[in-house]
Amino acid sequence: MTELIQVDNVSKSYWRDSFEIPVLSNLSLSVKKGEFMALMGPSGSGKTTLLNLIAGIDKPTSGKVIVAGTEISNLGESALAKWRANNIGFVFQFYNLIPVLTAFENVELPLLLTKLSKADRKKHVETVLNIVGLGSHIQHYPKQLSGGQEQRVAIARAVVTDPVLLVADEPTGDLDKNSADEILTLLERLNKEFNKTIMMVTHDPHAAERARSVRHLEKGDLVGA
């Protein structure tokens, strides 16, 4: 397996008023293509920050982040937006579906940025909604779905553009055990059957067990193998 993600000596600090709050310091990490990695660690350890840097929704204070051959830490906002649209799928803890759009429309959103025809978009959306088991719920609005179903729609939205990397931030954090299991099974399936590289941040050791590898972050440093 070739390396898909390379994080080199990355540091990230936030500023609150005049106080600098270091979150990550000189962190290096590499993730191979097809990997399903779980990032664990206590609150404030920098898991989500690292995930955001890899996904290109935040920029490091120093260091390099290279994903799929592109050094994203150097890209401007506009280029980064395009890059994200083409390469990354996101799954959030609170699903973050657009409440006024149906499941179909939510999943279709990333495809609106592509040149696909309406018919092709429909085909893609229906395919992924079937994969996540919601083929019969395409016209449902988020409020008409359960938490687990909402998260499955979010996963469908994340994979509909066939991204090289799927990042999931606490994808089971807001779900009951059964729903969480379903989501993890789905992620496993996406990794195994569709060879999706997945980086998942989680607090939950049971969720982490489903990943192929687990890395621990503590106070901004990776610990253990």
Next chain:
Amino acid sequence: MKVLKLILKNALRHKLRTSLTILGITIAVIAFGLLRTVVTVWDSSVDAASAKRLITRQAVSFIFTLPYSYKEKIINVPGVQTVSFANWFGGVYKDKNNFFARMAVDVETIFDVMPEFLISPEELAAFKKERNSCVIGSEIAKQYNIKVGDQMTLEGDIYPGRWDFIVRGIYRPQNKNTDATQMLFHWQYVDERMKIETPVRAGNVGWYIVAIKDPNKAAVISDQIDALFKNSAAETKTETEKAFTQGFVSSSGAIITAMNCMSFMIIGIIMLVLANTMIMAARERTREYAVFKTLGFSTYHLTGLILGESLLISFFGGGIGIALTYPIVAAFEQAIPKGFFPFFFIEPKTTIMALSAAILIGIFAAIFPIQRTLKTKIVEGFRFVG
């Protein structure tokens, strides 16, 4: 198409809030249209003034009269084509609320200097022939259902007593800016009675209407006319009809200026109301906009979403407002004393201004939420708690 659908769905998220905002814009546009109509109607009386006419009035004030004998002197001023005169009569026709201009005029010349008052030669001849006849504007005829041959009786106030007239003609306006709400009758009819009842008031006219050949020589001719009567008991002030009308209108200038300011202030207030709605909406959707950015939607897309929603609301409110302005202005026209305004209609300019104001409101209201949304970083957006 999808984006339009999303804009529409966003706009309808808080139906009550959106409806109230649209209602606010609608009311503002109606108020703007109504106030602007009053202002433009007022101004258009000045615009309608002819450049080829001068008005010679008493130098102190137009409420004072001038001797009838001035006519012969004015006609001999080089460049003067015709001289006519008029006298404000006042009086009451049936009811005090029936307001329209009633004037004693020089019947031989009035229609020569006022060519925008269209009258048939037969009616004009009949009018000239009969001393107690009158001619009325078509609007007056329509409003009070008066026909040629009918009698009109005025109860005099400036010229006390009962005054009976026979309608011998109805003039039509040349264009929509022409005042078709005047009643014109023989100055001699009034003057003869004054000679008997109040001799001291006889032989006077209100103002002279001087038709000139070349409008470019208006200033020179005016000076020449005024020079004729310098140091006399009744010095004159001659000015273009436009300046005269402006002076007349300017007595109401403060009210008009206030109405003008008010019409724009209303637009300003509603801009802030919509801006507030849009700021609230954008604030509530901070996380959603972060999602959009995460998915790869650009600055351009987000600007389009917010601006589109703001414009949709303002267009809708503006559209309803403009559509309702027409019947409301018509109702307003019915409600005000008849003849108070010689004509009352919405100028196309007012509609264009109202529509432009609606667009401006939409754009202005979107500026702050767009700025805020674009400035908010994705990670900050996800952390935002509304």
